[in-house]
Amino acid sequence: MRRNAQGRERNRGGERHFSSSAPARRGRSSDPARLAAFETLRAVSADDAYANLVLPARLRRHGLTGRDAGFATELAYGSLRSMGTWDAILARCVDRPLDTVDPPVRDALRLGVHQLLAMRVPPHAALDQTVALAREAIGAGPSGFINAVLRRVSERSLDDWLDELTTGVDDTTAAGLRYSHPTWVVRAMRQALVAHGRDAGELTDLLAADNAAPVVNLVALPGLGDLAEEFAAGAEPGELAVGSATIAAGDLSRFAGVQDGTVRIQDTGSQLVARALAAAPVDGADADRANPDGASTASSGTATADGERWLDGCAGPGGKAALLAALALQQGATVTANEPAPHRADLVRRALAAVPETAWRITERDGRAIGGDEPAGYDRVLVDVPCSGLGALRRRPEARWRRSPADVAQLGALQRDLLRSAIAATRPGGVVAYATCSPHPAETVAVVDDVLRRTPGVELLDTPAVLDAAALTPLHAGGTAGSDRDAPGPRTAQLWPHVHGTDAMFLALLRVPAAADQTPATPTTTEAP
Numbered sequence: 001m002r003r004n005a006q007g008r009e010r011n012r013g014g015e016r017h018f019s020s021s022a023p024a025r026r027g028r029s030s031d032p033a034r035l036a037a038f039e040t041l042r043a044v045s046a047d048d049a050y051a052n053l054v055l056p057a058r059l060r061r062h063g064l065t066g067r068d069a070g071f072a073t074e075l076a077y078g079s080l081r082s083m084g085t086w087d088a089i090l091a092r093c094v095d096r097p098l099d100t101v102d103p104p105v106r107d108a109l110r111l112g113v114h115q116l117l118a119m120r121v122p123p124h125a126a127l128d129q130t131v132a133l134a135r136e137a138i139g140a141g142p143s144g145f146i147n148a149v150l151r152r153v154s155e156r157s158l159d160d161w162l163d164e165l166t167t168g169v170d171d172t173t174a175a176g177l178r179y180s181h182p183t184w185v186v187r188a189m190r191q192a193l194v195a196h197g198r199d200a201g202e203l204t205d206l207l208a209a210d211n212a213a214p215v216v217n218l219v220a221l222p223g224l225g226d227l228a229e230e231f232a233a234g235a236e237p238g239e240l241a242v243g244s245a246t247i248a249a250g251d252l253s254r255f256a257g258v259q260d261g262t263v264r265i266q267d268t269g270s271q272l273v274a275r276a277l278a279a280a281p282v283d284g285a286d287a288d289r290a291n292p293d294g295a296s297t298a299s300s301g302t303a304t305a306d307g308e309r310w311l312d313g314c315a316g317p318g319g320k321a322a323l324l325a326a327l328a329l330q331q332g333a334t335v336t337a338n339e340p341a342p343h344r345a346d347l348v349r350r351a352l353a354a355v356p357e358t359a360w361r362i363t364e365r366d367g368r369a370i371g372g373d374e375p376a377g378y379d380r381v382l383v384d385v386p387c388s389g390l391g392a393l394r395r396r397p398e399a400r401w402r403r404s405p406a407d408v409a410q411l412g413a414l415q416r417d418l419l420r421s422a423i424a425a426t427r428p429g430g431v432v433a434y435a436t437c438s439p440h441p442a443e444t445v446a447v448v449d450d451v452l453r454r455t456p457g458v459e460l461l462d463t464p465a466v467l468d469a470a471a472l473t474p475l476h477a478g479g480t481a482g483s484d485r486d487a488p489g490p491r492t493a494q495l496w497p498h499v500h501g502t503d504a505m506f507l508a509l510l511r512v513p514a515a516a517d518q519t520p521a522t523p524t525t526t527e528a529p
């Protein structure tokens, strides 16, 4: 299951070569694929836009499909991911501080460097096309400058540049330069590996995996969708999650299931989080409600009983809520999907549209209030809390440059309040799933430890074991890599891009104590993380 250092296995086909002929046109005028990539970088740099929202619109506008769309995507996403390394190289090739170079010119240079050093576009084509792009998109003025700078870049190989950049610097800075991550993220990732029971020596594999384009994961909503059409088109069964598949990027709306919402694009790690909550053992289900005929279907430590109430406290945009709702429908439960941001609540509504409405409702409340408003109201509660997103850097190419340590510190208070509220909203014997798409210790184990310390009686379940039971393949998500696999690891679970090929999702499953032992877990406002 372990992927190699460059994440190449997942990319299938090893190191990628792009010829200058990938885009439709050659010659002195710029081609639409490079223009689409340039426009995406401009929107990201100048308007704080998200590349994954901008690029599809630019591909459509320029009529790009197939190889041309693939070229534009690799150029835009790759340049954004590698921006730290490319800027460090450019700084050595420009005779003034790089941040005094006009931003559009800087973006054009980044695209040029990416073609030269990462896409193996022949140097003459990378130079000519970048100059042509600049002429068309910026004006003739900077052509000579761009040409001269890229010529200097092209005089060395990527390995030579990396050796030069990393000579005489400390390990963290070197890893940041080599793998294009801010140094604070490198530090955080190293701490995260150790905190989750893995070897700090995996750091470079993890950083490399952040730079590999992720495959697209699909899930067929259980009981509602199937993947036959996708398999016929070359999708492969997912190795980790039931009812999942991987497929090459492309226009997935051609599939009927994707169109009607019964097949969804969802990272496998997210799928497993929803499945683990649905499968987690709850204690002492309310037998009367669970089974009005009197025969209890749930006793201590069993999975779902008919009539259970589930809550997704932070549901937008609705990926996990949709899967939970489909599972709930199969298992005779109902889901309340809560999302306070109105536009994201609309996305949840759209995500849930494929599931019959008998299985779900949507609320738009502050999740911090739910525990007080509906104490002990739910059997299973998911809080997939707002987080730094450091576990999904593969999918959000610009995110690493936007986040800061202050974001992590700021989110800690909200994360703790949401978890406390979730515990208060869970009935005695019920289960809470605390999830983040970040492995940062401050957002994961520190939050869980802190809340557990202040909420006597709440028990941390063996989350890696529950996750393994919900998965197709043992994940060993409690850490203890390699020969130590049988040693006991943490009771929280952490997935990793370089190990599992998923986003770095964190999961802790907590069971609320039986009524007699329970100390009310009133959500309070917030102490420092």
Ligand SMILES: C[S@@+](CC[C@H](N)C(=O)[O-])C[C@H]1O[C@@H](n2cnc3c(N)ncnc32)[C@H](O)[C@@H]1O
Residues within 6 Å of the ligand: 270, 313, 314, 315, 316, 317, 318, 319, 320, 321, 338, 339, 340, 341, 344, 365, 366, 367, 368, 384, 385, 386, 387, 418, 437
């Ligand atoms: C990580 S996302 C959840 C992703 C979602 N579970 C999915 O799988 O699609 C966190 C969500 O929490 C929402 N949120 C932010 N503050 C909140 C609060 N006080 N109460 C509940 N949800 C909140 C955000 O708007 C965001 O949609």
